[in-house]
Amino acid sequence: MKSRLVFLTPLMLAVGLGLILYTALGKDPSKLETARLNDPLPTFSLQSLEYPSKLLTNSDLGGKPSLLNVWATWCPACKSEHGYLMALAQQGVPIIGLNYKDDRAKALQWLDGLGDPYSLNLFDPRGKFGFDLGVYGAPETYIIDQNGVVRYRHVGEVNHRVWEVQLAPRFNALLKE
Amino acid sequence: MRFVLLFVLAIGFESLNADIDVYEFSSETKLESYQALTRELRCPKCQNQDIADSNAPIAQDMRAQVHRLVEDGHSHDEVVDFMIQRFGEFVTYKPPVRSETYLLWYGPWVFIAIGLIAIIGISRSKRISVDTNGTTESTGSSLKVGNSDDQAELEALLKKYSDD
Numbered sequence: 001m002k003s004r005l006v007f008l009t010p011l012m013l014a015v016g017l018g019l020i021l022y023t024a025l026g027k028d029p030s031k032l033e034t035a036r037l038n039d040p041l042p043t044f045s046l047q048s049l050e051y052p053s054k055l056l057t058n059s060d061l062g063g064k065p066s067l068l069n070v071w072a073t074w075c076p077a078c079k080s081e082h083g084y085l086m087a088l089a090q091q092g093v094p095i096i097g098l099n100y101k102d103d104r105a106k107a108l109q110w111l112d113g114l115g116d117p118y119s120l121n122l123f124d125p126r127g128k129f130g131f132d133l134g135v136y137g138a139p140e141t142y143i144i145d146q147n148g149v150v151r152y153r154h155v156g157e158v159n160h161r162v163w164e165v166q167l168a169p170r171f172n173a174l175l176k177e
Numbered sequence: 178m179r180f181v182l183l184f185v186l187a188i189g190f191e192s193l194n195a196d197i198d199v200y201e202f203s204s205e206t207k208l209e210s211y212q213a214l215t216r217e218l219r220c221p222k223c224q225n226q227d228i229a230d231s232n233a234p235i236a237q238d239m240r241a242q243v244h245r246l247v248e249d250g251h252s253h254d255e256v257v258d259f260m261i262q263r264f265g266e267f268v269t270y271k272p273p274v275r276s277e278t279y280l281l282w283y284g285p286w287v288f289i290a291i292g293l294i295a296i297i298g299i300s301r302s303k304r305i306s307v308d309t310n311g312t313t314e315s316t317g318s319s320l321k322v323g324n325s326d327d328q329a330e331l332e333a334l335l336k337k338y339s340d341d
Contacts, residue, residue: 006298013291020280032221035265101234127238134263136221136235 034153035134041068041148042132049099049107049121056122061148065174066094066119067167068142069158070130072102073110075138081157082114088163089117093171096120100138101127143167145174198237200244211247214256215240217271221264 036042041058048054069085071078089095097118099107104123111121124130133142136155143152152170154162202208215229222233228240239260246256260268272278 003302006295006302009291010295013288029224032267033265035261035263127234131238131242132263134265136264 031155032136034150036150037153039150041144041150042129044122044124044129044132046122046124046129049097049104049111049123052104052123056120058148060120061096061144062094062119063148064094064146065171066096066144067171068096068098068144069118070098070100070133070135070138070140070142072100072138073106074102077157078139079114081139081159082117084159084163085117086115088158089119094119096122096144098122098124098130100124100130100135141167143170143174145177198240200240202244203248207247210253211243214243214247214253217257217269218243218260219268219270221268227270 041061043058045055045057048056067088071082085095095118097116097120099121102123102125104125107123111118122129127135133150139157141154141158142150145151151174152167154166156162158167200211202211212229216227218228218239220226220228220231220233220236220239222235223231226236228236228243242259243256246259251259257269266272272281274282
């Protein structure tokens with residue numbers, strides 16, 4: 001009995017450690033935890049992309065569940081997700097656009113050419129609000145609830161699969177709250 | 178007051194454009210604090226690089242922010258907390274000791290302890306199994322066998338051949 005314990009203990013430890021490590025195997029290490037999860041959006045006061053004289057703040061968010069999409073014209077994945085964002089906007093999903101570390105003229109040209117899926121266009125040329133939010137690369141898409149609290153973040157392109165699997169269930173749950 | 182200039186020269190590999198950060202520090206301690214912080218903070222984009230080493234845009238922003246905070250007189254821990262608040266615990270190479278990080282900090286010590294206990298246990302159990310099989314108490318004799326009859330025979334043989 002005692003000798004069995006001596007042999008079983010290391011085996012059990014090895015199996016336990018193996019299981020812990022195994023759970024981390026499939027994880028994409030470039031996807032970080034969302035530090036701002038369940039925190040209100042940091043306070044901001046940003047120019048509107050279209051109207052430089054207009055300052056937008058947290059009170060302009062609309063008070064309903066919406067997506068916040070961080071994009072820039074220098075970001076290739078932003079271009080490939082743009083069509084899908086247009087489709088989501090047409091379905092009635094409110095999307096707030098955060099133009100991140102970009103050039104205003106280029107950004108406006110982009111929206112003219114490819115269409116504007118955003119209900120609100122925030123202009124963050126220095127990436128200050130993005131930094132406070134914890135953005136570390138575009139595109140990023142956040143789900144914001146009716147109280148302006150961050151409920152989810154997706155890093156990378158939004159496409160049909162991402163929307164169906166990751167975003168839509170959470171977004172629709174918020175609509176029912 | 179002595180002004181310290183720090184030049185960080187980082188060459189972008191893709192574009193071969195040299196990006197140069199120039200930060201001015203109002204004291205030597207602030208420069209040292211900046212250097213320590215940029216080595217302890219990890220770049221969220223190009224992982225496995227600290228922000229001093231990385232040329233990713235986010236690392237540049239973080240260096241600028243560290244400089245600003247250090248110049249404003251914030252302590253080392255305050256700057257680290259500021260970054261953790263935004264980018265999560267991933268961002269520091271020295272995660273704080275909390276219940277979720279106990280395994281990380283104390284795990285290796287637990288395994289060493291288990292190993293030591295196992296070694297002591299095994300060596301003890303061997304000694305005990307010899308003793309309980311009927312041999313005499315540990316004498317100066319270097320050879321020992323299972324029971325006292327065999328032991329006597331062995332000693333007799335040893336005596337015989339050592340006499341030859």
